[in-house]
Amino acid sequence: MTRTTVPAWLRAMVRDAKRADNPALHALTAGRLAGYRLHTVCDGARCPNKGSCYSHGTATFLILGNTCTRSCAFCAVDHGRPPAVDPEEPRRLAAAVAEMGLTHVVVTSVTRDDLPDGGAGQFAAVINELRKLPGRPRVEVLTPDFRGAPAALATVLAAGPEVFAHNVETVPRLYLAVRPGAEYRRSVNLLAQAARTAKPGTEIKTGIMLGLGEEEAEVMAVLEDVRAAGVTMITLGQYLAPTGRHYPVQRYVPPAEFAKWAEVGRQMGFKSVAAGPLVRSSYHAGEFYREIHV
Template sequence: MRETIKNSDKGRKPQWLRKKLHFGAQKEMDQLLNNVGIHTICQEAKCPNISECFSKKNATFLILGNICTRRCSYCNVATGKPFEVNKEEIEQVTKSVRLLGLKYVVITSPARDDLKDGGAKQFYEVTQNILKELPNTKVELLIPDFQGSLDSLKLVANSGAIVLGHNMEMVPSLYKIRKAANYKRSLQVLKKLKTLASNNAKTKSAIMAGLGETEREMIKVFKDLREVGCDYLSIGQYLAPSNEFQKVVEYVRPSQFEKYKQIALDLGFEYVHSSPYTRSSYLAHEYVGK
């Protein structure tokens, strides 16, 4: 039996979602990143893990600006007309990685449907610059779908990143929430990344729970991901950034996340992180360090 707690009108979170915060460490990291002029998805998406990760000097860098061309009702990243591509951020990201002494870096971006390549060239150049300047650092990419462009996927697949991620986000029956996205296209993105990577890079995806999906629907997504060769999976609780966003339908118990983890592992995923606070980039180094 699936174990959940229905969300109340007051939106009170259950005990397992009351996380200890580290405000001092977060303030220090915020200042450092602001001085360099770099955004993180941790800040833009109001990630609940931000103070924990910043206290450990872990961050997921957001390239190509902080404005998305899509308007998904679950995501806190601002929507509008993005600025021109900033070539200076190629060096800015590398500088931030060096200052923080990071050995594992995650790079992501908002959707940039205004660009012909969706921003793939910037992903490639940022990754190449990190690997050139800091050869002991490993890079993971978390990309948008690039509207399925094969040329764009070829570019990021051969960037030198050891993990290539693209998030399914939710079950297909809820894709009306995920504006301008297509479930089958996202599966094909992961399939193409797997076949195009020249360095045998691992592929990774993530899905949220608590939006009203059924257990059967979740398991179907797991199976679909395995059919396209996806290696790693993250499963976490959806939490609305504010009352203006898609409402939480239910709070899924930790025991259900454990059940999802075991099902996914039995299906053949190499590594699965599944818990209420799991996000695709949370403890990302653990997937390859297992």
């Protein structure tokens, strides 16, 4: 596959997002995370928004280690044999959240196909620890597919996160090349099960990357599928290859096209649609939640 040239406007956006607008708070955030021995998807996935998030004192927590059992072609997270589950991780994470003063906490994980429950118990333990904090911060979880196991999903939902998220990532045709080990229909079914069984008021969220070679009709079909499954919040962002070894970007989607998809999503009935080149599933997550819960 040929590689496309990053347009100047997108290079400028990425440069601005990476910049630490508040170096002191950026350093303080990084120091706190290191002090509590916590991983973040900001680092693990080489997110372009890290500078912006750290400079605002926020981060997306990555639990269950930083080594994934799968090897998706789009993802920068290391893959291989993960470490043993750390039973103290939920407590440390809650302590960090308290020190950082977060009111909306986003927790995701690597995929842990090596664990009987896929790591669902650790998600629940983290939520339960966060519930003990003064002010009870809102909790948004972004989980793997748990290989479609209903019991694993039930474990997470029973802990009562305000937002349950699982990303479909791309269109079905590209799964084998982009997301081996995952199955499109399994992911959609997981979202549908979450919508049916979550506690009343729980938002169901998913995310899609554009620029991987998908066609417009395919994106529309995915939006229709996840909306029918009960998804209420959706994000659409530009895929950026982490390194030259990852799946190459096929197209850089202009902002106007993202704006079009945002309008399509709103017309389809999603409560929240975040669409833009640097939109990521957890970027400004608290703000998008508050917009629909004013």
